[in-house]
Amino acid sequence: ILKLYEDGKLHPDAAITKYLPAKHTRFLANAEKVTVRMLLNHTSGLPEYSENPAFVSYVMLHPTMVFDIENALRYLEGEKPQFEPGQRHRYCNTNYLLLSMIADEITGDHAAYIDKIIFRKLGLKNTFYRDSPGYLKYKNLVHSYWDVLNTGRPADITPLQIANVATLKGDDGIVCTPDDAVAFLRGLENGNLLKPSTLSEMKTWVNDDAGKPVYGLGLVHYEAGGLKGFGHSGGGIGAGCMLIYVPEKKTYIFMATNAGTLFGGILAQKADAMKNEILAALLF
Template identity: 35%
Template sequence: MLAGTVPAMAAVSVRHDVGQALEQLVRTGVPGAQAVVTERGRSWEAASGAGDLRTGKAFPHQARVRIGSNTKTFVATVVLQLVAEGKVKLDAPIDRYLPGVVRGNGNDGTRITVRQLLQHTSGLPDYLEKLGPDGARHYEPAELVRAAMTLKSHFEPGTKWEYSNTNYILAGMLIEKVTGHSPATEITRRIVKPLGLTDTYYPAPYETGIRGAHPRGYDQVDGKWVDVTDQDPSWGGAAGAMVSTGQDVNRFFAALLTGRLLPPAQLAEMKRTVPADVFPGAGYGLGLIRIPVSCGKEMWGHGGSIPGFRTRGGVTADGRAVNVTVNQVTATGSADVMKVVDTAVCSH
């Protein structure tokens, strides 16, 4: 029985529906896919396709994957903890904490608030427009921000929503400036260890592999599969470098949404959203996305895409947490992955 309290037939039905949805997802062209569903602290997995094209093996149990922009929710949580501690003010300009860092080409840190960074309403250009995702070399956060500052501001702060990884590189730099410790250290101390996320980590500087059992991540170049599992994720940094499992990601979002990581006032700020085209009908808060699902449940999460891996999911108000991972980004769209999330959330 799922979680010990759900009728056995219901558990079987959900597993069947999720399994079929994963098979359909793999038919879209991605090598493999895995779903992890968690309720009342108990998790189960379903997988389809190959986690390793060389051996044909499926995703391993409790597979560690690069979770990409789910990192942003960890970073935003730490920033909001610092807000709760009185060390950061949400509506203060980022220039107060990082003087002179955001400057040039219409980018002005004296007019962009911490809230606008976390909410993606800063107008700052994405450094990836300049650099592209380059896992072949190491980047320092300041280097990524400097690349962004060579580009023109996209709009007046607070007037629009537009996803920009630069916002979260700056949020990571803010954490380091205020605490004296790296975002990796603070995320580990404040979130990973207290929640017992034993398969979650922020890669060490220059670390290119994935620790523990993991699928291979792929890209397609000129119609051929290229293994891109090993890369230096410093180009993603506080915007996307972390590694985790579906089980741990589910546990994190469940803990966050039930108030275990933030006081009520800061969690409420995190859930204040603006319309965002990250998913159809979605709203973006402070590193947290309100995700529409077909059955009308309230669902919050994030998602991430990094060469080799795409993850989508979140947790519903009634406590079902879902994480779906595919091991190739380009073959299948986010919408295809979200269909599996929707099935896992709405099936009963």
């Protein structure tokens, strides 16, 4: 999105209705007030499609089906906004889905565009997304697990995880190795993807309800023990990961688990504790 901004194809302070047709925006409350920037820093106030009970029911009743995620917007028709656009910050997957749709409208295929301007430019040979040949059919792809009953004994839900990743776009879908993940963030920080002014804008943080900086334009702000960093993390039904850079330590860190972190529970708590131990060992 920010590369399209640099190329003059969109402006972050323009309303999303400028780039998305009414057939999509008609399902969204306050669409005419929401800007591209608000999607990027999660201040749009739009409802969360992945928390809609009807949508969740559909996914659980069709666990291995890959479907058109754009139809998820239909579940938001009549949903009230979480707050007025620009008034607060709350992470929302709907924002990233809409950003991918905006990129599709401008480029024709946002996945092919990402492959061209990011994957190929940085030489990421083990990073795959949507249009990649053999996508999600790799022999060495790890299995995914979910402690459904919260007993500490997870079930193998690999087909469900694969269908989920294959369906989602914008807020999920990328598969990569740890080396490629770090190479991406290093390339971003070193100015190989964006102009310095754009990267600086990307690191303009909005605050959470407690007044602490939390999110930029597609970047999470991290702070612990006096150290500051940035990157992103994510959790799913059968996987979770975290990628950060700590400038003061000149250290990039990537961690991942093939056990679900989305719903909490015994194993998710253990994974979180292990993550904190690793961070402490590396940074302090």
